Amino acid sequence: MVADFNWAIGGEAGDGIDSTGKIFAQALSRSGRHVFTSKDFASRIRGGYTAYKVRTSVDRVQSVVDRLDVLIALTPRTIEENLPELHEDSVIIYDGERTTMQNAEIPEEMIGLDVPLKRLAEEAGGAIMRNVVALGAACEVTDFPIENLDSALEKRFKDKGQKLVENNQEAARAGQSYVAEEFDHEFDYELETTDNDYVLLNGDEAIGMGAIAAGCRFYSGYPITPATDVMEYLTGRIERYGGHVVQAEDELSAINMALGAARGGARSMTATSGPGIDLMTETFGLVATSETPLVICNVMRSGPSTGMPTKQEQGDLNGMLYGGHGEIPRFVLAPTTIDECFWKTVEAFNLAEKYQTPVYLTADLSLAVTEQTYEPDAFDMDAVEVDRGFLVDEETIGDHQTDAEQFKPHEITDDGISPRAFPGTSGGAHMSTGLEHDELGRRTEEQDMRVEQVDKRNRKVETAEEREDWNPREFGDPEADALVVSWGSNEGALIEALEILEADGIDVRVISVPYIFPRPDLTEDVQAAEETIVVECNATGQFADLVEHDVLERVERINKYTGVRFKADELARDIKETLEA
Amino acid sequence: MSSDVRFTDFKSDKQPTWCPGCGDFGTMNGMMKALAETGNDPDNTFVVAGIGCSGKIGTYMRSYALHGVHGRALPVGTGVKLARPDVEVMVAGGDGDGYSIGAGHFVHAVRRNVDMTYVVMDNRIYGLTKGQASPTSRSDFETSTTPEGPKQPPVNPHALALASGASFIAQSFSSDALRHQEIIQEAIEHDGFGFVNVYSPCVTFNDVDTYDYFRDSLVDLEETDHDRHDYDDAKEVILDADKEYQGVIYQDENSVPYAEQHGIGADMSDIPDGAPEDATDLVREFY
Ligand SMILES: Cc1ncc(C[n+]2csc(CCOP(=O)(O)OP(=O)(O)O)c2C)c(N)n1
Ligand code: SF4
Numbered sequence: 001m002v003a004d005f006n007w008a009i010g011g012e013a014g015d016g017i018d019s020t021g022k023i024f025a026q027a028l029s030r031s032g033r034h035v036f037t038s039k040d041f042a043s044r045i046r047g048g049y050t051a052y053k054v055r056t057s058v059d060r061v062q063s064v065v066d067r068l069d070v071l072i073a074l075t076p077r078t079i080e081e082n083l084p085e086l087h088e089d090s091v092i093i094y095d096g097e098r099t100t101m102q103n104a105e106i107p108e109e110m111i112g113l114d115v116p117l118k119r120l121a122e123e124a125g126g127a128i129m130r131n132v133v134a135l136g137a138a139c140e141v142t143d144f145p146i147e148n149l150d151s152a153l154e155k156r157f158k159d160k161g162q163k164l165v166e167n168n169q170e171a172a173r174a175g176q177s178y179v180a181e182e183f184d185h186e187f188d189y190e191l192e193t194t195d196n197d198y199v200l201l202n203g204d205e206a207i208g209m210g211a212i213a214a215g216c217r218f219y220s221g222y223p224i225t226p227a228t229d230v231m232e233y234l235t236g237r238i239e240r241y242g243g244h245v246v247q248a249e250d251e252l253s254a255i256n257m258a259l260g261a262a263r264g265g266a267r268s269m270t271a272t273s274g275p276g277i278d279l280m281t282e283t284f285g286l287v288a289t290s291e292t293p294l295v296i297c298n299v300m301r302s303g304p305s306t307g308m309p310t311k312q313e314q315g316d317l318n319g320m321l322y323g324g325h326g327e328i329p330r331f332v333l334a335p336t337t338i339d340e341c342f343w344k345t346v347e348a349f350n351l352a353e354k355y356q357t358p359v360y361l362t363a364d365l366s367l368a369v370t371e372q373t374y375e376p377d378a379f380d381m382d383a384v385e386v387d388r389g390f391l392v393d394e395e396t397i398g399d400h401q402t403d404a405e406q407f408k409p410h411e412i413t414d415d416g417i418s419p420r421a422f423p424g425t426s427g428g429a430h431m432s433t434g435l436e437h438d439e440l441g442r443r444t445e446e447q448d449m450r451v452e453q454v455d456k457r458n459r460k461v462e463t464a465e466e467r468e469d470w471n472p473r474e475f476g477d478p479e480a481d482a483l484v485v486s487w488g489s490n491e492g493a494l495i496e497a498l499e500i501l502e503a504d505g506i507d508v509r510v511i512s513v514p515y516i517f518p519r520p521d522l523t524e525d526v527q528a529a530e531e532t533i534v535v536e537c538n539a540t541g542q543f544a545d546l547v548e549h550d551v552l553e554r555v556e557r558i559n560k561y562t563g564v565r566f567k568a569d570e571l572a573r574d575i576k577e578t579l580e581a
Numbered sequence: 582m583s584s585d586v587r588f589t590d591f592k593s594d595k596q597p598t599w600c601p602g603c604g605d606f607g608t609m610n611g612m613m614k615a616l617a618e619t620g621n622d623p624d625n626t627f628v629v630a631g632i633g634c635s636g637k638i639g640t641y642m643r644s645y646a647l648h649g650v651h652g653r654a655l656p657v658g659t660g661v662k663l664a665r666p667d668v669e670v671m672v673a674g675g676d677g678d679g680y681s682i683g684a685g686h687f688v689h690a691v692r693r694n695v696d697m698t699y700v701v702m703d704n705r706i707y708g709l710t711k712g713q714a715s716p717t718s719r720s721d722f723e724t725s726t727t728p729e730g731p732k733q734p735p736v737n738p739h740a741l742a743l744a745s746g747a748s749f750i751a752q753s754f755s756s757d758a759l760r761h762q763e764i765i766q767e768a769i770e771h772d773g774f775g776f777v778n779v780y781s782p783c784v785t786f787n788d789v790d791t792y793d794y795f796r797d798s799l800v801d802l803e804e805t806d807h808d809r810h811d812y813d814d815a816k817e818v819i820l821d822a823d824k825e826y827q828g829v830i831y832q833d834e835n836s837v838p839y840a841e842q843h844g845i846g847a848d849m850s851d852i853p854d855g856a857p858e859d860a861t862d863l864v865r866e867f868y
Contacts, residue, residue, distance in 0.1 A: 430645065
């Protein structure tokens with residue numbers, strides 16, 4: 001386990017928890033430390049417990065653990081909620097003058113620092129800066145050079161004027177010197193800095209960045225947690241490249257607009273979460289039968305119905321694989337890390353255009369909303385390739401016309417992929433429809449043509465399956481008897497769990513699968529293992545079912561569906577118990 | 582675009598399966614003529630159709646086209662037009678398609694004011710599903726699902742459009758071929774969302790809103806002192822429940838289409854082979 005440090009700020013929604021947490025995370029990443037953030041938030045805007053947690057180390061961190069070293073508590077509930085993670089040397093920073101904190105109980109064995117956050121903030125220019133005072137106090141406790149916080153505050157507030165930046169920096173210093181002067185205590189923490197440069201971003205942002213890198217020009221969506229960040233990222237950025245974002249009236253509209261733009265020839269995407277996917281499902285079938293390239297991003301949250309909108313779950317896998325009436329060829333990609341959110345988005349556009357079919361790109365809430373540091377070269381833009389697939393233009397269109405010079409957009413081909421003509425291409429006028437159709441796109445109920453078109457569309461998947469690089473990601477000991485398989489955001493926690501297990505003398509091989517459909521064949525891997533465990537955040541083991549179906553063997557399952565992501569130490573414990581059972 | 586395009590170039594070789602005498606024939610002919618007359622050709626035109634007898638129009642016309650799912654044609658048209666400002670976009674569908682299942686999209690398409698043309702073939706009945714009440718059916722119109730009539734007032738699509746901030750509202754009658762074509766042409770030429778409700782009689786399931794009925798009751802606004810640029814005039818016409826009108830009811834002289842308001846005008850089908858040149862700036866923002 002890496003020598004790491006865990007920090008949190010908690011209070012009521014509306015207390016500015018999120019932005020304060022983010023400022024601290026940024027200060028850490030700017031100081032060359034790795035950061036991994038997580039959020040506890042309730043689905044309401046004011047009131048309700050909410051917290052922003054930061055785990056940091058000079059080594060890479062990619063999951064959360066059961067430990068909290070410094071806590072900024074704006075409400076008594078913040079202390080209660082985090083008690084299990086607090087320990088003897090934990091420091092709790094609170095404002096004893098705040099009315100709600102006056103009866104807060106700081107556990108005796110811990111170090112409570114009563115800092116008059118509001119009063120110091122007022123002296124620095126405004127009560128609103130009380131969280132920043134707390135950040136300054138935290139810098140003192142952790143011996144963390146406050147210049148890094150200065151630079152994060154600069155980044156955060158520079159658009160609002162130098163005065164505001166300076167006031168905030170002053171507020172931070174007030175917190176720092178208050179702790180230095182008032183508390184005669186040697187703290188055990190010391191956050192060293194490095195010369196490294198990291199970027200700090202979340203999965204949704206990485207998806208948006210991937211979309212722009214891949215040449216996405218049109219995005220339409222309807223706001224929904226936790227997918228909204230994708231839309232917010234693209235808004236204001238996609239325009240720089242000649243693109244546009246539309247906030248549609250609903251998801252039905254969003255997917256249909258995206259479909260229209262794709263038929264116009266734009267690389268096009270929509271993103272939503274479970275309930276929105278349900279609304280899009282009818283059009284999903286149209287996208288497939290009309291053979292329109294479209295990327296549909298499903299940022300999963302806890303369902304069914306509106307479920308727990310701000311909580312983690314990987315419960316929509318079956319829906320994405322089987323949703324929709326009739327039989328629909330499709331691809332489902334599921335990045336496992338934030339940088340993979342970028343790369344799989346690029347790949348999703350290429351697959352969509354190459355195979356002229358809808359592609360589900362799915363991230364779970366934990367992957368989407370939590371931030372992590374990366375080396376900037378993890379996003380090597382020179383490595384981005386754009387494959388627009390089988391396009392015809394004025395010159396080549398003649399090879400794909402009937403004798404009557406009519407273009408065949410649904411030409412029956414060996415690989416299932418037909419030529420595509422953008423509007424404006426002369427000689428290419430054609431219709432596409434959700435009705436069954438012939439090669440020209442015209443409605444038919446003729447039996448042979450129905451079979452030919454269904455087979456043609458399904459052949460795309462067969463063609464794709466022949467691709468060699470549907471590879472999973474692998475970690476741990478390749479020779480180990482125990483095999484753990486997972487998908488989505490569990491990967492990070494699993495990698496850290498490996499280290500814990502290794503220290504316990506348990507060797508494990510981990511396979512993390514980013515391709516759900518088509519997916520890599522795990523038969524040999526499962527057969528070679530003495531025991532296979534599938535880890536996922538849902539109750540029924542949807543991915544485990546797929547593995548069993550593929551390999552014709554029973555597997556063990558670890559399922560978590562509390563709404564909270566796996567923690568590394570918890571997962572290590574669960575794996576150990578399963579192996580010992 | 583070529584100037585020698587004839588309206589028959591917009592005809593596909595598929596024979597319509599509409600009932601003989603269906604109003605949709607006339608509606609379609611007028612649309613094809615208007616497209617040709619405004620200098621378009623099949624290769625720069627995109628027709629989006631809804632579901633219903635009316636929605637089959639895309640099949641019988643020749644152009645780039647999409648025949649989508651019930652009620653969602655307007656968003657599709659919006660996507661095509663925003664991605665391809667160079668393409669002429671025409672959206673067509675029925676009264677059920679547009680004012681029932683697609684009513685939400687109608688309101689929002691109107692207020693977005695994307696520069697495209699929306700033609701609703703209003704027969705005041707559900708044709709393709711064989712004769713149920715539609716949102717524009719009269720409240721006493723007896724159908725298989727409303728044996729005593731819907732007992733609700735019909736939707737007033739023009740009022741809905743006006744209330745939603747429409748920049749162009751018109752009404753035509755499919756059998757008045759010349760006027761119908763002229764009105765569609767005006768909608769195409771309008772800078773913004775050109776909405777035309779077309780009385781397009783269903784000869785099979787609607788024996789009330791017939792050719793004779795419309796012929797007898799239609800008042801042509803061209804022959805009145807109606808001022809299409811006057812909002813109050815438009816309101817008066819639209820709220821007059823006793824008369825049927827044809828002509829351009831309202832046109833906002835200051836209409837600014839969506840693309841102009843949002844500063845978009847690029848052909849979005851044209852993208853580079855790799856990430857944009859300054860893409861590393863996107864990463865740098867996360868420092
Ligand atoms: C989601 C969905 N619901 C119902 C239908 C069945 N349906 C097909 S056409 C139609 C009504 C069409 O009426 P209208 O839009 O007035 O067109 P018309 O046939 O009269 O031209 C209905 C309900 C469908 N295709 N899809
Ligand atoms: S049923 Fe009515 S609307 Fe449909 S084709 Fe026949 S006449 Fe036209």
